[in-house]
Amino acid sequence: MPRSLATWNVNSLKVRLPHLLDWLESVSPDVVCLQELKCDDAAVPRAEIEAAGYHVISHGQKTYNGVAILSRQAPAEIVRNIPGLSDPQSRVIAATIEDTRVVCAYFPNGQAVGSDKFAYKLEWLSALTDYMRGELAHHPRLVLAGDFNIAPEERDAHPDWKEDLLVSPPEREAFSSLRALGLEDAFRHFEQSNRSYSWWDYRRNAYRRNFGLRIDHILVSPPLAAQLESCAVDTSPRERERPSDHAPVIARFV
């Protein structure tokens, strides 16, 4: 089984490749779920990632979206997108790595509560929830990791966050529905510092002020929850030059 699994929205794989390679070398996670590649599959820097010791599978898209799974062990049963959902946006890739089913997802942003894109977000969330219900029936050891674009509780958003988006009741109810399938938020399995976040706006010195949200999550099924050893946000890549606006989250298992 993988002993460690991370998720990271890199906001352009091309720009963030040096950050990613350095981080892989220093942290050496067994599985990494990446989001917002912003490139198509042909542009994924496969050779560099393989040279770092990882298999790489991707579901890319030019300009927007795009997801990938990096893994020390070979992936099997690869699925791209949510089965049965007609969606031109590349937001999901899933694979079985050893004995564990890994679903990597870049959830829609939603733009503004009540907008067309918000309606798409809720429809997409409903489809994902149905998909996860079926996956859990077939794979007792399941991870859903990615950029959820939802801060699930009050404590997951800075008190001065004024927008409804990412914290609205329908978004939080959708997150609860995923948890209700029997998935645990790995981060909340442990004591954490107050104001722990995974994303900070590039503007207005948000990172320096820790004006952020916790929207990147690792949800795990009960057998994996029972084996959790730790789960933490790694802010070190956010402190580099030209960082992603997101920091990676990493879970370790005994």
Place this chain on the structure above:
DNA sequence: ATGCCACACCTTGTGTGA
């Protein structure tokens, strides 16, 4: 009230993100 920043795009502004 907007842009504040970053990224991609057959760029010289626009769409999108969170």
